[in-house]
Amino acid sequence: MSKALFISFLVSMVPLIELRGAIPVGVGLFAAQNIEMTPLTLVLLFVTCMVGNMLPVPFIFLFARKFLEWGQDKRVIGGICRFCLEKGHRGGAKLQEKAGRGLYFALFLFVGIPLPGTGAWTGTLAASLLDMDWKKTCISVISGVLLAGIIMLTLSFTVASVAS
Incomplete structure (x- = not known):
């Protein structure tokens, strides 16, 4: 076992x-x-x-955005880093606009509904790019993973x- x-x-x-x-x-x-x-x-x-x-959630929240911002000017990885940052900012702006005050509930649902690409990694990265509060993000992601x-x-x- x-x-x-x-x-x-x-x-x-x-x-x-x-x-x-x-x-x-x-x-x-x-x-x-x-x-x-x-x-x-x-x-x-x-x-x-x-x-x-x-386990990876704190590292993603604290370091992924920094890595993407650092890497956006690098020759080999710049394109993918810029793509991730731009997509994250666009998606985040749409999510904030639609969710309004229910942003953390929207994050919970995004993480909690088991579809490809909607897990803790993606949700935490989006929260990091949106400068969301760490504690509220953590609660939303943990609750979503539980669901x-x-x-x-x-x-x-x-x-x-x-x-x-």
Whole structure:
């Protein structure tokens, strides 16, 4: 079981895959290793994936914007850094305009609905580019990851139960 949890932990830290992919991977590894999916094993998988998904968040919030701003003038990486900054600023302005005072709730929903490209990495980067408050951003992202985790765990467990 520890191997399945370790792999799930690592997968949950990968951008774009994150917890959304790590939970189904963990459930699949449990099934492949004939590990019974008790409530305790599912909670352990959930917590492991949550921790793995949230671990990069402070680094993204504190350093990603600085790196992109630093890199926008560099020859090799300048284009991608400028693209990310411009896209982030445009998207952020639209989000602020539409969300208004509900910006943190919008961030929660953005992170919490398990679709490709809407996880903690992207949400935290957007919050950093928008100069959003660290504590409120953290609460929104953690809450969003919790919601996404509950959705993915429910779907993964249901599919695994039907398949067996």
